[in-house]
Amino acid sequence: xxxxxxxxxxxxxxxxxxxxxxxxxxxxxxxxxxxxxxxxxxxxxxxxxxxxxxxxxxxxxxxxxxxxxxxxxxxxxxxxxxxxxxxxxxxxxxxxxxxxxxxxxxxxxxxxxxxxxxxxxxxxxxxxxxxxxxxxxxxxxxxxxxxxxxxxxxxxxxxxxxxxxxxxxxxxxxxxxxxxxxxxxxxxxxxxxxxxxxxxxxxxxxxxxxxxxxxxxxxxxxxxxxxxxxxxxxxxxxxxxxxxxxxxxxxxxxxxxxxxxxxxxxxxxxxxxxxxxxxxxxxxxxxxxxxxxxxxxxxxxxxxxxxxxxxxxxxxxxxxxxxxxxxxxxxxxxxxxxxxxx
Ligand code: CP3
Numbered sequence: 242x243x244x245x246x247x248x249x250x251x252x253x254x255x256x257x258x259x260x261x262x263x264x265x266x267x268x269x270x271x272x273x274x275x276x277x278x279x280x281x282x283x284x285x286x287x288x289x290x291x292x293x294x295x296x297x298x299x300x301x302x303x304x305x306x307x308x309x310x311x312x313x314x315x316x317x318x319x320x321x322x323x324x325x326x327x328x329x330x331x332x333x334x335x336x337x338x339x340x341x342x343x344x345x346x347x348x349x350x351x352x353x354x355x356x357x358x359x360x361x362x363x364x365x366x367x368x369x370x371x372x373x374x375x376x377x378x379x380x381x382x383x384x385x386x387x388x389x390x391x392x393x394x395x396x397x398x399x400x401x402x403x404x405x406x407x408x409x410x411x412x413x414x415x416x417x418x419x420x421x422x423x424x425x426x427x428x429x430x431x432x433x434x435x436x437x438x439x440x441x442x443x444x445x446x447x448x449x450x451x452x453x454x455x456x457x458x459x460x461x462x463x464x465x466x467x468x469x470x471x472x473x474x475x476x477x478x479x480x481x482x483x484x485x486x487x488x489x490x491x492x493x494x495x496x497x498x499x500x501x502x503x504x505x506x507x508x509x510x511x512x513x514x515x516x517x518x519x520x521x522x523x524x525x526x527x528x529x530x531x532x533x534x535x536x537x538x539x540x541x542x543x544x545x546x547x548x549x550x551x552x553x554x555x556x557x558x559x560x561x562x563x564x565x566x567x568x569x570x571x572x573x574x575x576x577x578x579x580x581x582x583x
Contacts, residue, residue, distance in 0.1 A: 245374055245438060251553060261306060263306065264560065266309075270564045293311070293313065300569075303566070308376050308378050318382075319387055319391060322349055323349055336394075342410060351427075376437075379441075384465075387425070425442070429469075448487065452486060460494060463494040464495050467494055477497050477498070479496035499517050500521055500555065523539060524538070529563065529568070535571055539554075
């Protein structure tokens with residue numbers, strides 16, 4: 242059997258049409274997701290394979306996406322390292338942010354089969370239950386982005402604690418990044434061995450670093466993760482929100498494809514990273530626009546790829562909970578209708 246459409250696109254092979262999936266495609270914009278969440282906490286959904294599989298499948302029942310993405314969170318492996326996380330209305334929260342060498346030393350590099358067996362079990366369930374030809378994507382947070390959550394104790398606007406930690410505790414920071422890289426590499430390897438056909442590494446906040454600091458604190462650790470996965474021969478995607486200032490460097494992580502936000506045009510991405518496939522990059526705000534505007538913006542993205550091989554359509558960041566469900570249908574419809582000219 243030939244490889245799934247999205248895998249061929251990520252390898253830059255000829256495809257009959259542009260594949261599409263959507264970051265956060267299972268989530269609060271869907272009433273059926275909110276219904277599950279009214280009965281179970283977020284962490285419960287992540288940790289019970291039958292619930293994780295159910296919400297992963299929900300968007301596929303409505304929309305003709307070309308891939309499913311495992312329902313989980315980038316902070317699940319971090320919790321398995323020994324840093325308990327809570328998810329409230331304000332997003333993730335660590336009760337004891339990691340800010341000292343002693344705390345870093347106390348964190349372990351967990352074996353996925355022992356400390357997160359529910360992840361591989363959800364993957365195996367999904368591989369059985371997904372419609373034929375629809376592959377499952379795995380994912381993890383990149384070491385630098387995970388460090389920001391651990392050190393800040395949650396989300397942040399200015400990343401002040403992160404930058405304090407990097408400068409005041411440089412050795413602890415390096416040790417932490419190294420432990421995170423090994424944890425993430427093992428987690429992604431386990432997801433691939435359980436049946437994921439491609440993986441995305443989320444380095445959402447790497448763009449808060451200067452290019453020189455990106456080369457110190459983010460690039461080497463993302464590269465270590467991708468190097469670990471090279472022999473498994475599945476496409477590896479790398480996402481940074483606000484990638485424009487570090488794009489050539491991001492291309493040096495060893496990723497097969499860059500997943501890009503909307504602040505850069507796809508023609509620029511192609512010119513600056515000519516050997517990589519590209520994923521993106523509709524501004525998620527346009528899902529809240531009137532239908533004709535949304536359809537036009539979707540076509541703009543498709544045209545901006547200029548007919549090159551190796552494009553996967555996606556948003557430039559996750560869908561908002563306030564996005565109307567119909568808008569997703571209009572977006573999928575417009576991508577399906579598009580005929581690449583070459
Ligand atoms: O894309 C998918 O549909 C797969 C599932 C997925 C989730 N989180 C589920 C989730 C993925 C790939 C993620 C990645 C993730 N998680 C990232 C990187 C991508 C990005 O958005 O930049 C980050 C930074 C996190 C950490 C995280 N988890 C935050 C900041 C939040 C709170 C913000 C929010 O949307 O509520 C979460 C919670 C979270 N992760 C939810 C979902 C569906 C919402 C939880 C709920 O149901 O209440």
